[in-house]
Every structure is written in structure tokens, then in C-alpha cells.
Amino acid sequence: MLFYSNFKPELKQYKITGFAQGTDYTIMYYAKDSLATKKGIDSLLDEIDLSMSLYKKGSLINQFNRADQQIKTDHFMNDVLKKSFEIYYDSKGIFDITVAPLVQAWGFGPKANNKEPSKTEIKSILKNVGISNLKLADGILSKTKPAIQIDLNGIAQGYSVDLIADYLIKKGIKSFVAELGGEIRIAGPKPDGTPMKIGIEGPDQDGTPIIRHVASLNTGAITTSGNYRKFHQSGKKKISHLINAKTGYPLENEMISVTVYAENAITADGYDNVLMGMHLKQALKFVEKRENLQAYFVYHKKDGSIADTLSTGFKKYLIK
The missing domain is CATH 3.10.520.10 (ApbE-like domains)
Incomplete structure (x- = not known):
């Protein structure tokens, strides 16, 4: 005789914390076991940094910013670039990833800079700002002038949180909060239904x-x-x-x-x-x-x- 039980193993709360992309991250999830690991999260975030971090010398974004004309993107950068173009056009140019040299000039870029730019400097930099100077096609990002540089900091962290969420979902985790630098992705409810x-x-x-x-x-x-x-x-x-x-x-x-x-x-x-x-x-x-x-x-x-x-x-x- 077979006996069937409706017993379900209780879901436990797990927490992973760490430091990445110049900030803290916290991941809380519910599962039967510790399905996600700090090693897995850190490895994913390291991959993203190698693609889009201005603070890693050999990153793909820095390769593009140093290039005269074009580079082949990876899937991380390609995803973020597509969304960046979409938001640029929807916002009529308010969101513009070619702002990189201006960010640096005002002292918020990867190189130390305490000097406020002059009107002349700003005018000169603006000649190399504008997404119209970029083209993305078949995984190739090209620019019209060698001085064009991009900064994806305004969107890449959100994308990183989405990739963490994808990682958790692939592990079979259905209830979580993933936070990186204040950017948050949620899946619920909690096991108790709240x-x-x-x-x-x-x-x-x-x-x-x-x-x-x-x-x-x-x-x-x-x-x-x-x-x-x-x-x-x-x-x-x-x-x-x-x-x-x-x-x-x-x-x-x-x-x-x-x-x-x-x-x-x-x-x-x-x-x-x-x-x-x-x-x-x-x-x-x-x-x-x-x-x-x-x-x-x-x-x-x-x-x-x-x-x-x-x-x-x-x-x-x-x-x-």
C-alpha cells in the first residue's frame, strides 16, 4: 500500500552580501537549500565589470573609448547599448551615454579631477557628445570621431540587478529581493503569502x-x-x-x-x-x-x- 503526503519542505531565508561595482550588494531569497552562492554572484558581477566598468583598465568599454573607430561588443554591452539607444530617443536626448567626457571634466569620472571646466572646455567637449555619433549594428559599435567616449554607469547597474535576478530564477528561486547600490529587483510573495x-x-x-x-x-x-x-x-x-x-x-x-x-x-x-x-x-x-x-x-x-x-x-x- 502506498501513502502519499502533502508535506512540503519549509523554505528557509538565505542572505548573501558583498561588494561590487564600487558599492554594496545584498541578496535575500527563500529556498529549501542554499541554491545561490556568493561565488556565483561575484563571478557574474566580475564578468559584467570586464564588459562595462570604466574603472577596469582592460574592460570592453575602455577599449571602445580608446579606439579610433569601432569594437565588437559582447552580449552584456549589446543589451545595455540597445536599451540606451531606446531611452535616448524616447527622452529626446536627455539620456545620452556619450556624456563620458563631460562627466570626467566635472570631476565624476574614473580619473581624479578637482578643477572645474571652463566655458571654452565645455564648448570643445560638446563637439564630441551625442548618440548620433554612434552606430550599433550586428554586434559592432562604431563612432564617427575618435574622441567619442561612452559612460554606461547610468544604466549598467540596473542591468546587473536584472542579471542577478536571472541567475536566481535559473536556480529555481521564486521569492527574492536583489539589491545592488540601491537598485532593486523583486520576486514574491514571501513563503507565508505576504x-x-x-x-x-x-x-x-x-x-x-x-x-x-x-x-x-x-x-x-x-x-x-x-x-x-x-x-x-x-x-x-x-x-x-x-x-x-x-x-x-x-x-x-x-x-x-x-x-x-x-x-x-x-x-x-x-x-x-x-x-x-x-x-x-x-x-x-x-x-x-x-x-x-x-x-x-x-x-x-x-x-x-x-x-x-x-x-x-x-x-x-x-x-x-
Whole structure:
């Protein structure tokens, strides 16, 4: 006689932490056993760095930036470039990966630089900025001028989180939160049926980073772009690390931070930079026209105080 049991092994919580891409990562997942490993995650992130890190001398992106004309991309860079072109055209040029020499000139690139660029220098650099100077075809990335350089930092970290999520899913893990440098990808619910909870960060009135809200969700990605953590001080003026590729100067608008929800982290990560480059009314209108995006904004009011607002769709995720 055979006996059948409905017994299911209890899922345990596992946590992996580490350091990659100049920041921390934390992965929490539920499984019967420790299916994912730190070694596996680190190996994946090392591969991505060899492709797109400006801080690794022999990386593929640095090979392109030194090349006179073209290189053959790998599948990592190809994926990110395709998305970058897509967001560039959708944002009418606000998101532009050829901003690399401007980022360096303002002291936020891989080489140490404490000197503010002159108007003449900015004007000269702008001659070599613009995605129209790039072409991607059949895995070949080419440029019109040798001085064209790219910076994928505004989108590659989101893509990295998506690849971590793919790694976990391939291991058979169905419930997880993967976070790298504040970019997050979620799959839920938890084994007890409750949704995942994610803290939404932003600055307090004095600029101190705090958790402003808590979101509850079971799928998708949340990323944040802001200028209250990464900036230079020039007298009383804060110089943002986010550079306007059209003017050559750091962004100067009312935005302090933008948190974006999207189906995947590469999309959220690309668009959080786009929205930071807009004025608030323009940004809200932009998001409301796109079903695949939701956003939460922290901004300066005209009197200098800090306020927040969100798109209609973002409200349903907030529990606090």
C-alpha cells in the first residue's frame, strides 16, 4: 500500500552580501537549500565589470573609448547599448551615454579631477557628445570621431540587478529581493503569502537620507537617482554628478531624487536619470503617458523646502 503526503519542505531565508561595482550588494531569497552562492554572484558581477566598468583598465568599454573607430561588443554591452539607444530617443536626448567626457571634466569620472571646466572646455567637449555619433549594428559599435567616449554607469547597474535576478530564477528561486547600490529587483510573495516590503529613500529637510515611505510589491524593479548623495561643493553651490548632455553643465532644477518602478531594473535605472533631467510637471506628464513606468519624486519647492509627490500608479505600492 502506498501513502502519499502533502508535506512540503519549509523554505528557509538565505542572505548573501558583498561588494561590487564600487558599492554594496545584498541578496535575500527563500529556498529549501542554499541554491545561490556568493561565488556565483561575484563571478557574474566580475564578468559584467570586464564588459562595462570604466574603472577596469582592460574592460570592453575602455577599449571602445580608446579606439579610433569601432569594437565588437559582447552580449552584456549589446543589451545595455540597445536599451540606451531606446531611452535616448524616447527622452529626446536627455539620456545620452556619450556624456563620458563631460562627466570626467566635472570631476565624476574614473580619473581624479578637482578643477572645474571652463566655458571654452565645455564648448570643445560638446563637439564630441551625442548618440548620433554612434552606430550599433550586428554586434559592432562604431563612432564617427575618435574622441567619442561612452559612460554606461547610468544604466549598467540596473542591468546587473536584472542579471542577478536571472541567475536566481535559473536556480529555481521564486521569492527574492536583489539589491545592488540601491537598485532593486523583486520576486514574491514571501513563503507565508505576504508581499515584499521595500524602503523608499530620500532626503529629510536637512538633506539627511531617510526612509520616506515603504512600498509593498511582489514583482518588478525599483531604482533611485538623486543628487543629494553624490555631488561636489563649490562655495555654497552643490555641483550634481548628473550632467546635461545638451548644455554640458550639471543639472540645475528642482529635482532632488526620483524613484522609478518598472518591470525590470534596466528600464527603471535608465528612466530615473531621464526624470531627474526634467522639471517636475514635465516629468509627471512623461510618466503618466507611459504604462510601463511609475515614479516618486522628492523636490525643492520655490521657498527652498523639501516636498514629495508621485505618479498615479505609484500610489498603489505605498503602505506608509
